[in-house]
Amino acid sequence: MSGGLVLTVSFLYLGLLFAIAQFVDKRAETNRPITRNPYIYTLSIAVFCTSWTFYGSVGLAANRGLDFLPIYLGPTFIFVLWSVVWVKIIRICKLHRITSIADFIASRYGKRARLGGLVTVIAVVGTMPYISLQLKSIATSFRILVGSSETTLLTAPSDPIFFIDTTLIVAIALALFAILFGTRHIDASEHHEGLVAAIAFESVVKLVAFLAVGFFVTFWLYDGFTDLFSTAQQRGMSELFTVNADSDYSLWMTMTLLSMAAIICLPRQFYITAVENPDESFLRKATWLFPAYLLVINIFVLPIALAGRLIFEGQSAPADADMFMLTVPLFHDQGVLALIAFVGGLSAATSMVIVASIALSTMVCNDLIMPLLLRWRWLNISKNDDLTGLLLTIRRVSILLVLILGYVYYLIASESYSLVTIGLVSFAAAAQFTPAIIGGIFWKGGSYRGALAGLALGFVIWIYCLLLPSFAQSGWLPISFIEQGPWGITLLKPYALFGMEGFDRLTHALFWSMLVNIGAYWSLSLLSQQTAIERIQGTLFVDVFGHSDDEKDSRYWRGSATIADLQQLVGRFVGGQRVAEAFSSFAASRDINLRVSQTADATMLDFAEKMLAGAIGSATARVMMGSVVKGEIVGLDEVYRILDETSQVIEYSHRLEQKSAELEEATTQLRNANERLKELDGLKDHFLSMVSHELRTPLTSLRAFGEILADNPNVPLEERTQFLNVIIKESQRLTRLIDQLLDLARMEAGQMDWSLDEVDMGGAVKEALAALEGLVQENSVHLDIDIPDELPVVRADRDQLIQVVINLVSNAIKYCDKQQGTIKVTVSLEDEVLLVNVLDNGKGIGEEAMGQIFEKFHQSTGPGDNKPEGSGLGLAICREIVTFLGGEIWVTNDSDAGASFSFTIPRADRLRERLSAE
């Protein structure tokens, strides 16, 4: 086949891609693009299938059977976990305007430029072999197609075309295409509709081409699958039907793990799945459609590999199994089919190179170059008004650089390796991001230091165990590096580090790199202190679903800047016109008027920073914002307060508990007070009615006798005297009642005049009883008195003491048995006090009245009827007096007699002793 034809077809195909992208982009400017649907999204994720899948899988299957499958099973497993992993990552990317995997990791661990830079370096170096794989496959397939003679089928000629290496031409052509394609304008916040559509189209092309070759082999050359498999079995190739028999599945498991990591962590997969995702709900379809795509494209891998083996079995030189996709049709003189296969391979390779180089160039620009420029040439950058041109230039140069690096790796190491071996080296590099990403979205404790150390150490091990040996095998390093170890130290042999042998290289490298990576990430995260911003970002990432409705939590700028400042800053990177539009639409959405001199609030600052992050990455955006915003970000304590939901909830519930306990206590107090008030109120009503009654009775008789005397001047003297006596007696009763009331009031108010002296208790009691002589005889009560001689004196007010005894005894007279009333008055000597007891033989005191009997206004009902007797003040006065004198008063019901009232008065001698002792 002529080289001109193949070249023409290739360029026509690339032109078609460009046309598709342009067309879709143009449409996207006017209305909602038709390409924005889950199927296009799924097909764009299928950029995962590169030349590796198209050519390499067949090559691997031809040598090692089903070992090619884990590369596609791993992604399936991760998409099974879509609702755990992908939804979260995509939501985070949308909320924080993440532009790349480096941006994601840097943003998660405190927006630190150093971390973003490290991720970028790892990504670029790690992708190098992958890109060289694409270059190699395109160059090789081109040479095979152009050569197309009997010998070229077996070994592709490496004659240069136009005196330049084919691969270099391919690399430069792809770089130009990617530059034209991906860096037409700046603003990562918008989705690259055209790019995605073109990638989706490429996915269709490679699938169709692969299926075409597969159908040709299976149903044209052979009579279906069964025929092919049985033929292969007869020719002794049944070992290809299984997972490679000589391995103990460790490679199978390693490859599954690697591909699981790769589908998330490969920069281009992250970019196309998360950053370019137009709608979260598309994931529902993509989550099973993408694995289905993988399954379909893999169905014919083994048949084509078997057919290739069967065809070239008898040949003298071993055929390059990686190129069976081309050589099998060519062997059967199917030139058109071979050309279709070539275009399929070209589409697989170009889609990977385009997306990878665009994703990497964004990272290099935002996370590597910009932070350095800001640091070194701060003044120049600051003076320059429009930086979009600079950004575009950096990205274009980075794309070229990435391709050149891939070409360099191809020159150094790729020539002798199979496609899959090269690709797996890249996978192992990408896998280094896994701990930082997975830890970052599920564990708030993951810290900047941990991530930095883990990534760095894992990367170093990867270089040592996979990258350097590949140089050594190509002769760029002495081969003894692999066989004896560096400087002959066998413990450091890169394929058997620290003497660990018996594993394949990949498993070995993965084990060591992950051990140090996860180990450093984990332990340093636990050992180091998180800064405020790390803490904020950690919480925002892990709790992304909790915080997405509540935007205020993401604001951590406390300083101030004017709207004009912000607009100018963002405009320098995104373009003034676009920023003005974005700001005014943002203001409109929040119903506020935007004045340029106005100070931007926290929401506005957040909006500006995210917009800036969309263009230049979160770490750089933060530095730039810091240059405009005066003031600092919030302190750690405040962050804890704002963000730590757990501690917030705990504190809240603690306060709630306290409040509720206080409330409960207050309620109890209130209830008690209320009861007491009610009781007092009742007593007062009772008393008032009683007092008015008591006052009314003598007043009535006073008035009655007074009126009789006034109306009848002729009343005989005898009767007049009698009436006057009654008037005097009633007046005395009134006076007594009022005196009692006054006494009690005075005592309670503390205004009583006490005349304290040493009093002989026996004498006082006798005097009181003598005063009651009349009352005793009137009621014919038997009085039993027991007072010892020689009693010690007490310190008291003699008159009040007598009052107490009189009150108690007259009470006892009132309530004792009416027929055979007996009252026993006893004075006895105790250790500290003198005890006076008054015992009657009445019916005692009801249980319910026991507690209230000393309350003022309380009245017991009389023995026979319900009519209360007395004023209800006597016992209250007794209590006031006794309490004042330092004694106690109480009442009990005697077992066989009535009520027993007792009170104590401290002995004067003991008081003196105590005073002198003190």
Add this chain to the structure above:
Amino acid sequence: MIRTGRKKEWSVLLFVVCLIVFMPPVLTIFDNPVLVFGIPLSILFLFGGWAAVIVFTAVGARRRVMDDTESERDWERP
């Protein structure tokens, strides 16, 4: 998108099933070149299992919000 806990649990269950089915030792049982209906058993098993996983993922990823309300309405009918 309304996200329910069930969806996540289903995902995790399916993931664990994948790990069990496609990893040794279960894999070793079926990793056999013997031809069943003219197709190697290992290929039948791997691709069949793979297809099943895809189907179950699709089932788990359906929008179930509407279905739930509809089934509730069904319950209310006498």
